[in-house]
Amino acid sequence: MSEIENKAEHGSMDGAGECAAGDPKDDKGLGLGVIFFMVAFLVCFLSGWLLFPKLLYSKHEQPFNFDHELHTAEAGDCESCHFLREDGTWSGIPNLASCMECHTDEPMGETEDEAIFCEEYVAKEKEVPWFVYSKQPDCVFFSHAAHINGENAAGKMDCKTCHGPIGESTSSRPYEENRITGYSRDIWGKNIWGFKKHSWDRMKMDDCANCHVEMDGHKGYCFQCHK
Amino acid sequence: MDSALIPEGAKRCAFPKFMIGMAVVGAVLLWGVYAMFLCWFKGLNQTNMNDYYGFALWIWADLAVIAIGGGAFFTGLLKYIFKIDELKNIINFAVIIGFICYSSALLILAIDIGQPLRGWFIFWHANVHSMLTEVAFCLSCYFAVLTIEFIPNILENRQLNKVPFFHHLAHNMHGVMAIFAATGAFLSFFHQGSLGGVAGVMFGRPFAVREGLLIWPWTFFLFTWSAAAFGPCFTLLVTKITEAITGKKLVGDKTIHLLAKIAGWMITTYMVAKIIDTIYWATVTAPSLGFSLSHFYTNNAFYGYWILIAEILVCGVLPGILLIMKSTRENPTTRLVAIILATIGVCLNRWVMVLQIMAVPVMSFDTWALYIPSWQEVATTILPVAYGIMLIAVAYRYLPVFPQELELNKSAKAAE
């Protein structure tokens, strides 16, 4: 037996002695400690799960409500407003000019949203500062053309797969932005752990990769989607 | 005033004296910390690195501390696996030195990368082909192992040990230490090796590239071997220094001689391998790529042939011989010379395998690139040294690091 261990034994003896002396107080202290532990644990655990996600994201209302359902009924399918330009690049959210192909500064309907649109933007020829739910960071190059005009099945996807049933929405939900990263919450997904039920619940690189693996058996090379 | 914490029966200097020492070293430490924050907040433009010197002083320091920290795993291996029980007298200290070296290595890495907050990508988005990935994984795992190996020693602190739980924990950990020692040895083999691989796989750099076995270039094995060989020398050196400072004999000669002897044979065998490797590289590998040896050593005074001679003969073969010959090994002076040379030798080897690689031009119309580190680089490189000194001081003062301390200094006690 090495000398350390000898000493150790010895040390523990008087340690035990002390314990014996102060048993009652110690127990209470320990008990109290346990209670404190439980309380602290519960508080932090719950706030981590419930409060933190709320604090992490800031909410922004869109400049005014947009009724997709109405517009699809009036103007036709998604492509009639969100289209590929002649050079194959994606037009994204329509600019004021394309809205004014139908709209004038005279409202067509009675909704106050349209009124706002006509007065604040059409009349003043100001672009609408929409928040883009599906906005990807600058490092991403996403080719809509490849996904809707591509060769195989993979190249003929419908909007819903990634964007969800937004075409059926009658009002604009608030845009949530991650305070740290500036990302739209739609990228990481509603669920704080990033779990998803539908294909459109999340728009992270992994989601692209998974689909690519399914479709062409390979998640592709970096430059395919990065710039 | 802190006597309650000092191991029973052990004599330590007065607390104020101790604190003054700590303050002095602490000042150096703070200087390093300041430089560290400069690098983190202002970026690596604080260094003198450039696009030719992507790897520089820091990476050298990294490789060096990990090499000389190799004493921990090797001594552990000998003590727990090969059951050379004599080494129990130095194993604690070897572990502490290893712990210091590896924590320093990790710290330096954290400063060295351009995007510290993305550091974890190396694990999350690991590229299995990269030697650096292998390094990162093994390094951090082995650091965990070292921590575990260090814990029982901490728990043996007089006060902690009074807590029955801690006491038994320490006791049982001693028991299972063999498993950790084995794991440690295994991990070390790979990260020491892959650090060597880092250079060896650069097939765009004729000064570094080596052929090898499967995916591992010869430098992989050379680095592992050299770490095992020179690591213990550093352990011995630090022990010697600690003894000098404390004015006490802390480890018995028997143990010292044994470890020195083992180191000696390791060094000698390593040098044989290293010399074969160098000759093969100089006469086969490099020429096959259009480079003669003179290309690497004759452009400037700093990277001249002297560096090759110094590394291989003066700081390699010589200490090896000094340590295998009984007479010189057991003569304190020659032994000291040997372990100092050996420590220099392995650091020199790491220097060459990092900085000279960057200095040598590869394109026929390219130029040599020399570099002088900025003060921020120097300060952050000295930081770990200061931190090491402080940790050793604290450990020595409050932990029963040297089992033989009491017995070896009985005579002194009696004299009082």
Place this chain on the structure above:
Amino acid sequence: MKIDRRSFLGLGLGAAAGIAVSPVGVKLTDDSSIWTQNWPWTPVPEDGEITYDPSVCSLCPGSCGISVRKIKGRPVKIEGADGYPVNNGGACLHGIAGLQYLYDPSRVKTPMRKNGNRFEAISWEEAISIVAGKLADIRTDGAPETLGVITGSAAGSMPALFKRFLDAFGSPNAYEMPSLEGNLQLTAATLHGAGNTIGFDLENSDFVLSFGAGIIEGWGSPVACFKANASRKERHAKLYQIEPRLSNTAAGADKWIPINPGTEADLALGLCAVLLSKNLFTQGNFTGGFQKFTAVIQKEYSPTRVEASTGIPAADIEALAVAFAKAKAPVAVPGKGRGDHGQNLKEFAAVQTLNALAGRLNQEGGAFVMAQPEYLSFPEAAMDEIAEAGAGKEKIAGSVNKLIEDINGSDKPLLNALFVHNANPCYTLKNTQRVKDAFKKVPFVVSFSSFMDETAMEADVILPASTFLERTEDVPAGAGLPKSVIGLATPQVDPVFNTKNPGDALIQVAQAMGGTIAESFEWETYDECLEAVAADIWDSLSEEGSVVVAEGVPEGTPAVDVSYLAANPTSVEMKGEGDFTLVAIDNMRLTGTIPAASPFAIKTVSDKVLSGTQTVVEINPASAKGLKDGGEAIIATEQGEAKVKVNLNEGIMPGVIGMVKGLGHTFDNPYVAGKGVNVNDLIGPVIEPGSGLDAAFGIKATLKKA
């Protein structure tokens, strides 16, 4: 109930454990790294629809067609325009970097007035009225001829508009900065009669004999020259470069013939002499005493004599002359470097005469004698009697350099007011101090500069000009081209700052002055003016973006008047003393004139040319005398001295120091100014008798270790 250590321990541990099993840790780790990927201080360029718009670059006389790529109307890249008659696709680095000039830190952002020695911003109205007021005073004093104008070139509607202003105002004092085009016109006037210019059909010549012309260093229309030069490989055409220094042109040439600096004219005449004596020349219609010419040349420029001055062996000279005469389509090209500054008429005339003797005038692959493009027709300028009187007066000097000399020379102010447009004489002309002194002697200087450059800083009022990307302008294509092309620069973006097209500024000044001057400028805007005066070609110009007004080999063999050379004009001598000859080098990556090189261009400059803030000079190791490569040295001439670094370079004649043009700017732009020395501070002008050109190709200098 007592709260002790253990309670706090519990609290801490509990909190830690609670956080640990919540998403906080993971999310924060991930988000913090994503934060580093989108740092708010790293710009994110806005995306949008991509469009391409054509225009013309007027940064240099090259006048290349450009295509401006825009995102949502925001220019992001300039590229060469495919199919443009001058450059067809390619572009030079300065044009490609053109967008940097839009947002240049040294832009003049609004009209300025000098108050004491600092500028203060004023409104356009105020600026215009100040200028108009001053000028009115000058006229009431009855000295309209004391208004002068310095423009960058004589070509195009803008200089014409300034000239017209002088006419209406009543002054003959219009001056242009030295330029290759100017030198060629002067040469043509001397040999072939006024109104002509000379073009060189490089792309069809099989033997280009270049007298130091930087064919791939910015001579003439750079990109056109690059293309012609590149095509040599397929055409198996030869290029011989005669130059004291291994320039890039010399490096790319089939043969580099080192020659003593400034003796190119001697060699050209020497070659003429050989052709004459060997009877290898073609009988063209030579006038002005061909016999006398023959006699003089053969006597004064015999190979042996020329060997003495040029340092080229007589045998080589004869061989060269024979090779030149025997080639299928040879052409000799004058104009050292960019052919603008430090040139002499003697050399230009001699080289063109060599072409004539070799029968290369108006031959494919030869030298074209072309009429200067006449596409602008201004209505007669209205002139009152003050104007009539002033216009009758004698022009002060024959050239801008002489003008500066005269102003400094006279004790009373020769000019009461001076307009400077598209020029930076206080940087570009030799002995810049002398130029600044002259400017100080002019009571009222108006600058039309886009940038707060060395000359603008000398001005009393600045009417800031929009850059070539912000304004309309007709751009006649570059000097030395074998065809004449007119391009149209159009605004690619609204003026970034409160600037105007100089044409508009001038029109407003004229209208503010009223009377006949206003009558002479009865246009609302410059654009309207241009459309009117360029009416003949306007339709195609505005639709195509360019019009080719002359192309192909001109008809007939032009007369060659050899009287100028027959009189054997004296060659200019180098000033100063010292055992070195300092010569100024044109470097493609820098600009010797305006505007200064862009940050991108400066970034490409070799560290063997600029090191930190020091100019690096080239000398041959043979004449290094203890100077080390990369070491510091003091270069001294009679004009001044400067601290430089030394680059030991085998590609330069022993005894010659090469120093690059285009460095040493002193205005406020940390990316391009405050770097190196301006070679014009070290070299003084030498006016060539007769031509009035500043012919100083270099100066004697000493170089000592610092």
Place this chain on the structure above:
Amino acid sequence: MIQHENAHKFGMVVDLDKCTGCGSCMVSCMAENNVPFKEDETRKKDSITWMRVYKLTNGKPFPETEVVYMPRPCQHCSGLGDHGHSPCVSVCPATATDYGYDTGIVSQIYTRCFGCRYCMGACPYHARYFNWWDPKWPEGQENYLSPNVSPRMRGVVEKCSFCYHRYQLAREKGYMEEREIEENEYQTACTTACPAGAITFGDLNNPEHEVTKIVKPDPHPDPMNKNVVGKSRNPKVFRLLERLGTNTKVYYMSEREWVRKAGDNYLDGEWDKRKNHHGSSSDHG
């Protein structure tokens, strides 16, 4: 790694006899790719130039001196034996750079890179640059930045991408018109800018493309060095450091022997032996 039956292999050949060293390629690259600039760019060892033009001399004294300019973009190595393990890709610990087996282009992803700079050490061409500073543009100048290439942040490595974004845009048009893209639709910024037309860019796997016609790459490993694949069968064409087996996709062409020799390293007298061999091997090319 997946096999693409119709994979491209983009590469270029630079005619050094035509290159004038004018610098258009460098600036076009900077403007195209949002490359930042500093006040002092004369320290070339920390000056970001994806395309750098080197000046080579034959080392002879006046007046025999000769000079040639060599533009050096990223060489887009396909690595030993052409397997796609380029010197940099194989060492990147975080997969921030990969080899596109479908294009042969070596990527660099700035948001993945954490700045260890191992790739820079591994690259013998110094084609990789580190962002030692935060990129800064004089006020207003960020207005000309292009959205097709994302600006880099401090602390990451960047390099030439063969203007991959131009390939992306060309393909978008291709998808739109449901066709393959043409040779001239994807050209790098340096290629289109070169006033001398010294650079030819295209698909080395496509025999129709000009670059392939000039280079005539040998698909079989070099009998003298199995690591070398794609050696040119044109005796005037060479690659930089070909002997290392990096298998670059940037080829150079010159009539001058000393220039071709400068492309690689040779022991004394070795060049003449190899030269002759090259000559013979070029016959069947």
